[in-house]
Amino acid sequence: MTTPPTADDPTGAPTTPEPPTRSARAHSFNAAAAQYAANRPSYPPALFDALEDLAGRPLAGARVADIGAGTGIATALLHARGADVVAVEPGDGMAAQFRSAHPALPLIRGTGDDLPLADASVDLVTYAQAWHWTDPARSVPEALRVLRPGGALALWWNTDALDVPWIAEAAARTARHFGIDVSAEKRNVNAHAADPADRLDFTRRTVRWSRRVPVDTHLANIGSHSVFLVHGEDRTAAFLAEEREHLLRAFPDGHVEEVYDVILLLAKAPARRPPA
Secondary structure (H helix, E strand, C coil), X not given: CCCCCCCXXXXXXXXXXXXXXXXXXXXXXXXXXXXXXXXCCCCCHHHHHHHHHHHCCCCCCCEEEEECCCCCHHHHHHHHXXXXXXXXXXXXXXXXXXXXXXXXXXXXXXXXXXXXXXXCCEEEEEEECCHHHXXXXXXXXXXXXXXEEEEEEEEEEEEECCCCHHHHHHHHHHHHHHCCCHHHHHHCCCHHHHCCCCCCCCEEEEEEEXXXXXHHHHHHHHHCCHHHHCCCHHHHHHHHHHHHHHHHHHCCCCEEEEEEXXXXXXXXXXXXXXXX
């Protein structure tokens, strides 16, 4: 998606482009699905250990619905832990990439606001890097509808570890260039933001992990985020070229250590379903 060029108003002053809409950002990933799959970070085993601890059951043998599954990063990891997992993904591009990479894993097209799943059909509903694209007024009741009694809703996000100096400096440059603090959007996730009506009793865990990658992989990773995808190729390319220079000066060996704090929120469904 290309942002229209800035126009001048009658006084000669440049006008400020409208910020990208939430819908535009949510749909932007479909055109960059291959880039997303190749460069986005995964999730550490400790995250799934924490998930099992909070859920009070192992993933092995659990029926899991991974919503907003994207290219299948989390879905494949859940499957590897022994879960009987079905993916739900609304986007054409992301679904195509998922099916190409994981042909043996079931994928259903749909959204978290209107789940294409039967009542009381799963033990666990997961959202990896995806809950913020839903409307909690709809997605919370839908999750509770499809969960079995005592099941759990688990939400998680990889967030930048801003106590690492180079990561904080890079995040500040991104915020200045695009006018959107992407790190804050995910860092500020909490139980009330996830469920403004406070219907769920979330428990929060944070898991730190890191990966060492070439600078170009790091740039392709950040370039697959919606704020980059909706601002036009020229503006994004200019920023990434400058960012590459910054990083190569700081890391002349051409590699960076991306450090993440995975924020996990988990809430259990009632042990008994309310009467109809």
